[in-house]
Amino acid sequence: MNWSLFFDLTVSGLTLGSVYALIALGYSMVYGILKLLNFAHGDVYMIGAFLGYFALQGLGGPGKANVTAWFAVSLMFLASMLGCGILGVVIERFAYRPLRNAPRIAPLISALGVSFFLQNSALLLFGASFRDYGTFELIGGKTYQVGKNLFFSVPQLLTFVSSIALMVVLTLLVARTRIGKAMRATSFDREAAAMMGIDVDRVISATFFIGSALAGAAGVMFGLVFGQIYHFMGFLAGLKGFTAAVIGGIGSIPGAMLGGFVVGLTESYATGYLPQGSTFQNLYVFSLLIVVMLVRPSGLLGRADIKKV
Amino acid sequence: MASDLPERPDARDRPRVGVDEWVAQVEGRRERGRGLTGAAWRFWEWLPPFGRLGLFVVPAALFPIFTGSNTLSRFGVFTLLYVLLGLGLNIVVGFSGLLDLGYVAFYGFGAYTYGFLASGHSGHHWQAEAAIPVVVVLTALLGLLLGLPSRRLLGDYLAIVTLFFGQAFVTFVNNANYINFPFFGHLDLTGGANGLDRIDPLDFFGYRLVTTKQNFYFLLGAFVVVISALYFANESRTGRAWRALREDPLAAEAMSIPVNRLKLLAFSFGAATAGFTGAIYGAIHTGAFPGDYDIGLLITVYAVVILGGTGSLAGVVLGAIIVNCAPEILRTPNQAGWLFYGAIVVALLVKLRPWRRLAGVLAALVGLGFALRGIADAVWPRMTAGTGQGAGLAARMVDHWVLLPRHPEKMADFAYVILIAAILLVTQIRGIWRTVALVPTLYLVAFVWENRLIQETAGATRLILLGALLIGLMNARPQGLMGTARVEIV
Numbered sequence: 001m002n003w004s005l006f007f008d009l010t011v012s013g014l015t016l017g018s019v020y021a022l023i024a025l026g027y028s029m030v031y032g033i034l035k036l037l038n039f040a041h042g043d044v045y046m047i048g049a050f051l052g053y054f055a056l057q058g059l060g061g062p063g064k065a066n067v068t069a070w071f072a073v074s075l076m077f078l079a080s081m082l083g084c085g086i087l088g089v090v091i092e093r094f095a096y097r098p099l100r101n102a103p104r105i106a107p108l109i110s111a112l113g114v115s116f117f118l119q120n121s122a123l124l125l126f127g128a129s130f131r132d133y134g135t136f137e138l139i140g141g142k143t144y145q146v147g148k149n150l151f152f153s154v155p156q157l158l159t160f161v162s163s164i165a166l167m168v169v170l171t172l173l174v175a176r177t178r179i180g181k182a183m184r185a186t187s188f189d190r191e192a193a194a195m196m197g198i199d200v201d202r203v204i205s206a207t208f209f210i211g212s213a214l215a216g217a218a219g220v221m222f223g224l225v226f227g228q229i230y231h232f233m234g235f236l237a238g239l240k241g242f243t244a245a246v247i248g249g250i251g252s253i254p255g256a257m258l259g260g261f262v263v264g265l266t267e268s269y270a271t272g273y274l275p276q277g278s279t280f281q282n283l284y285v286f287s288l289l290i291v292v293m294l295v296r297p298s299g300l301l302g303r304a305d306i307k308k309v
Numbered sequence: 310m311a312s313d314l315p316e317r318p319d320a321r322d323r324p325r326v327g328v329d330e331w332v333a334q335v336e337g338r339r340e341r342g343r344g345l346t347g348a349a350w351r352f353w354e355w356l357p358p359f360g361r362l363g364l365f366v367v368p369a370a371l372f373p374i375f376t377g378s379n380t381l382s383r384f385g386v387f388t389l390l391y392v393l394l395g396l397g398l399n400i401v402v403g404f405s406g407l408l409d410l411g412y413v414a415f416y417g418f419g420a421y422t423y424g425f426l427a428s429g430h431s432g433h434h435w436q437a438e439a440a441i442p443v444v445v446v447l448t449a450l451l452g453l454l455l456g457l458p459s460r461r462l463l464g465d466y467l468a469i470v471t472l473f474f475g476q477a478f479v480t481f482v483n484n485a486n487y488i489n490f491p492f493f494g495h496l497d498l499t500g501g502a503n504g505l506d507r508i509d510p511l512d513f514f515g516y517r518l519v520t521t522k523q524n525f526y527f528l529l530g531a532f533v534v535v536i537s538a539l540y541f542a543n544e545s546r547t548g549r550a551w552r553a554l555r556e557d558p559l560a561a562e563a564m565s566i567p568v569n570r571l572k573l574l575a576f577s578f579g580a581a582t583a584g585f586t587g588a589i590y591g592a593i594h595t596g597a598f599p600g601d602y603d604i605g606l607l608i609t610v611y612a613v614v615i616l617g618g619t620g621s622l623a624g625v626v627l628g629a630i631i632v633n634c635a636p637e638i639l640r641t642p643n644q645a646g647w648l649f650y651g652a653i654v655v656a657l658l659v660k661l662r663p664w665r666r667l668a669g670v671l672a673a674l675v676g677l678g679f680a681l682r683g684i685a686d687a688v689w690p691r692m693t694a695g696t697g698q699g700a701g702l703a704a705r706m707v708d709h710w711v712l713l714p715r716h717p718e719k720m721a722d723f724a725y726v727i728l729i730a731a732i733l734l735v736t737q738i739r740g741i742w743r744t745v746a747l748v749p750t751l752y753l754v755a756f757v758w759e760n761r762l763i764q765e766t767a768g769a770t771r772l773i774l775l776g777a778l779l780i781g782l783m784n785a786r787p788q789g790l791m792g793t794a795r796v797e798i799v
Contacts (some may be wrong), residue, residue, distance in 0.1 A: 037465060094733055095780050102787035105408070109615045113779030114606050120772040121729075125722050143474070239476065246469050276484070283480045285727060286473040295469050 004149040005272060013268030014261065015225055016154045018163035019259020023241025024123015025170065026088075026211030027059030031164040032251035033118035033207050039217060040083050040091060040114035045119060048084040048216030051230040053131055055079035057206040071140050073158070075222070088212025089205050092210065097201070115234075122231035130230045133223040159221040166217060170210065171238050174253060179206055187251070215241075236282075240267075243289045249302020258301060263288075317322040345793060358540060362533070365626055369529055378521040383637050386521060390590055391629035395613040396535055396622070397582030402611075403620035404543060405575035410607065411455060411471035414478035415580040417602030419448050419587025421499055423481060424597045426603030428605030430500060437511040437592070443587045445581045450536070452580025456573040503560075504598030511592045524593050531589070535582060536622055542578075551575060555620075612743040612779060618792020627790055635778075636771040645766040649706075649758060649774075653751070666744055673748045678710040681752075691715050711755045721761035728753045 030097055059067055067075075095114050099107045110270045139154050146152075174180035185193040186203045194200045222237070223229050238264055248259025263285055270284040271278040277284070292299065307309045356364070369389075373381050394416060400408045425431050425450040435443075486501030499505055511527065518524050542548050553561040554571050562568045591597045608770045611630045617624025639645040639718040659717055661667040687690035692712045714720055731750045735743060782789075 030464075035465070037468065090733065092738070095670040098784045102783070105402070105615065105619065106783045106787035108408075109611065110780050110783040112611065113776040113783070116608070116772050116776030117780065118776075119724070119777065124769040124773065125725065239472075241471070242469075243415070246466075250465075266798055272552075279484045280480065282475055286477045286480075289473055290470055292467060297466055 004270050007150045009268045010265070011076070011150070011152045011156055011273045013044055013265035015159050015264070015309040017261035017264025017265060018159050018235070019218045019222050019225075019260075020241050020244045020263050022163055022166065022214045024244035024248065024256035024260045025167070026215045027242050027245040028184045028248070028250055028253060028256040029207050029211045031245070033183065033190070033204055034096070034107075035104075036096065037242075038080055038211075039108070039111040039209070039238070040095075040289070041117060042234035042236075042241065043115050043118035043122075043163060044087055044212045044234070045215040045219045045237055045241070046089070046122060046231065046234030047223075048080040048212075048219030049223045049233065050122065050126060050131070050219075051083040051216065052080040052220035052223055053133060053229060056133070056138070061136035072138065076163075076220050077217055080220045082216075084216030084219070085213035086207040088208040088215075090204060091212075092208040098113065098205075128231065130228045131231065133227050135224050135227055139224075150307040153225075155221075155224040162217070163221065165296060166214060171253065172212070173210070179203065183259075184208055210308065236246060240285065242287060247289055247292050249299025252299065252301045252303070255299055255301035259299070262300075272278060316535050320703070328701060334449035335346065361623060361780050362536065366529065366533060370526075373522050373525055381525055382521045382635055386593065388629050388633045389466060389525070389532055391610065391633050392532055392626050393528070393535060393539040393586040393589075394541055394583060395625040397579045397586065398543075398610055399615050399620065399622070399625050400539065400551075400582065401575050401579035402614060403625075404548065405551040405571060406553065407572060407575060408465070408468035409471045409579065410468050411575065412476035412579065412583060412610065413602050413604075413607040414475045415452060416587040416606070417449055417478060417482065417597070417599075419444050419584030420591030420602075421505060421587075422447055422584070423531075423588035423591045424505040425498070427509040427512075427592075428505060429509075430505050434509060436515075437513050438716060441585065441588050445585050446790040448584025448587075449577040449581040451584075454572055454695070455580070456576030470658050475602075475604070479599055499597075502599060503597055505591075506596045508595045510595065511589065513666060518592075525723070526590075528589065531585070535585075538689075540622060547571070549572070552620075554762050564623070612775070613666075615789055616779075618789025619791070621784050621791040624789055624791035632775075636775060637776065639771045640767050642766050645759075645770075647707045647761065653754065661744075668749075670744060670747055674751055675732045676692050676711070677748055677752050678755075681712055682710065685712055698712045707755060707759060711752075711759050713759065717760040724753060724757050725761055728757050 003206050007050070023041065026041050026044070030036055030041070055078075056062060056072060059072050059075065091114055095110045096107050099110055112236060112250070135155055139155070143151050144157070174183060182193070182198045182203045185196065185198055186200055190200055193203075218237075218241075219229075222233075241260070244259035244263040245256045246259070247262055248255030250256075266288055267281050267285055270281045274284060275279070296302075339693055353361070369385070372385055376385070381485070397415075398409070401407050401412065422444045423440055426433050426435040426443065427437070428434075482499040483498040483502050486497045486503075511524070518527055534686065543551075550561070550566050550571055553564065553566055554568055556637060558568055609632060613628040614625060615628070616631060617628030633649065638648045657670070661670060663729050692714050728750070731746075731753055735746050735750050738746060762773075786792075
């Protein structure tokens with residue numbers, strides 16, 4: 001067995017998986033509360049990547065920044081998360097909230113509309129060409145080695161560690177705080193939660209803020225690791241994040257994290273080991289999804305819904 | 310005091326307990342009573358079904374007489390293709406309420422299968438009268454195959470699996486040009502990313518359909534057949550069963566309706582319609598390319614069905630006309646200007662009542678424009694030094710009214726972002742302040758349109774407007790233009 005290849009694939013799979021997991025969390029949280037497939041989520045991620053890029057440009061650009069690299073990276077994350085969070089709240093307020101009591105399909109179409117709108121606004125404002133984060137100039141190309149075969153770069157480590165940190169914070173937020181309790185109650189039964197005096201609208205806004213902020217962080221991570229961003233990047237990433245959420249069990253937070261890493265590793269290993277993996281990697285990921293759906297329709301960590309009549 | 314109230318005008322047919330139709334129709338009745346829209350509605354209700362069909366078919370049949378082949382292809386042929394696609398999707402989503410997001414794959418499958426049976430690429434040259442039935446049957450079988458998991462999967466999970474089926478299809482056709490099959494060896498099924506080219510035009514018993522006009526009339530005939538079949542299917546026992554399934558699968562099952570069989574039936578009917586349309590599309594365009602069957606088309610077809618109102622056949626036709634023709638008109642900047650300003654004026658006419666308020670807004674708008682230009686001329690000449698991007702009368706009319714900076718790119722980008730914020734704000738404030746805020750917002754609309762959006766009418770602008778239209782329409786009429794509002798009783 002070629003251990004060097006295996007470790008390479010694992011590292012890149014875990015990096016991709018962190019990005020997917022963060023996107024999946026937004027999908028999953030929104031689905032848990034509103035039972036809405038938020039198709040615009042991938043495009044929020046794309047906007048997040050661009051916000052990070054412009055934050056970096058605002059600081060003077062990679063390499064020429066008049067602040068230290070770490071401060072620049074933190075500012076990029078902050079700008080992107082804050083911006084995306086606000087964007088998510090605005091989207092919910094104007095595109096989904098008026099449709100709270102409409103037939104199920106109406107918010108879905110509205111979400112598609114938002115997705116169209118964001119994608120093409122980005123095309124209009126930022127152009128169709130790729131933008132380069134310039135990670136090399138920003139952080140440098142240093143690679144770390146552990147043992148004989150395990151290599152990883154600084155952005156990869158940063159992505160993995162910060163996504164784990166964000167997930168821990170999110171888990172604590174949902175499990176320990178007042179707003180987390182309210183979120184759990186609302187996702188369990190919205191009407192009952194409203195009757196218990198929970199301000200459901202505010203809880204939903206908070207959910208969108210958190211989910212979109214995570215997507216924004218994922219966008220910056222993607223930019224730092226892979227360098228290039230463009231206006232259409234949200235579509236496939238959104239689809240993968242969505243796959244991750246479903247594989248893990250949509251509506252379940254640990255499920256979304258697990259699903260993200262499963263999808264990232266599958267994609268990475270498929271590229272390395274499966275026949276014609278680099279062309280058909282997406283097909284392998286989708287096949288995995290269909291198999292999971294057929295064997296465990298509610299996902300790996302999801303609870304099966306018991307429907308009362 | 311309750312006794313002081315006059316008697317309700319509808320006291321005689323008031324709803325009884327458990328009858329929700331009265332509630333469900335309240336919006337429709339309120340709209341129906343008034344003005345021109347009310348008269349149109351009453352006329353529509355009064356028409357028998359074949360009369361309604363004639364309302365579309367007769368003008369459509371006359372359409373090629375007045376237009377050239379290019380216009381006919383862009384407006385006529387594509388609208389009919391969208392209508393047929395929408396009708397197929399309407400069976401699955403509208404009649405039986407299954408969210409099938411892999412629908413476009415059947416369309417692509419139809420085109421590719423036809424291309425495999427009749428093209429210079431594969432070497433087979435079947436006649437259309439033989440190839441099309443084979444395509445339809447194969448697509449129906451594929452639909453059945455995809456429908457099989459739908460017996461186990463509920464609601465959104467079905468949507469997810471079908472969405473990925475569609476994606477898998479695109480990935481497959483994109484890369485299927487170098488698969489090594491056991492037994493057969495190396496086969497090139499789909500032409501990969503370059504697509505399947507040299508597909509034969511439709512050829513029925515030696516009569517070849519080559520011109521756009523011939524294809525258009527063939528499509529129109531196919532449309533009449535399909536929509537009539539669907540009309541009768543919807544009125545039949547199966548149609549009623551589908552509706553029961555859509556409204557409440559559990560109750561339908563309790564009423565001994567064969568839920569699983571009906572789901573499969575709906576899936577394969579929808580798939581067959583899509584496959585049929587796909588075969589025609591492949592033949593008309595003499596090619597099948599992977600990019601044509603991607604998520605963009607899926608969204609467009611969904612927009613067709615939802616815009617018109619799910620479950621309504623006439624709605625599909627109306628939706629297809631809007632969804633196809635509006636972006637096509639937007640392609641040419643000159644016409645785009647007319648459509649854009651026309652739509653705004655119509656929206657204002659409908660929404661701004663009474664007319665005094667409307668007149669006030671328009672007067673203030675005109676005044677604001679000339680005042681800003683005057684001030685800018687005096688203080689900041691750069692703002693009026695540019696030339697309008699648009700051509701034609703609509704653009705010339707606003708040239709002396711709207712600010713046209715010399716290098717508008719960056720400024721217009723910021724204005725675009727501010728405009729979005731302004732529109733969102735206008736929807737939030739109420740009363741007189743909304744009217745006041747409307748004036749600068751409308752001016753900003755014209756500014757952004759003339760300086761930025763009009764340059765991209767063939768690309769981003771069309772899709773931005775389509776996205777905005779979808780959001781706006783869902784907010785205003787979640788049930789679609791011709792759909793009926795349903796009230797859920799808990």
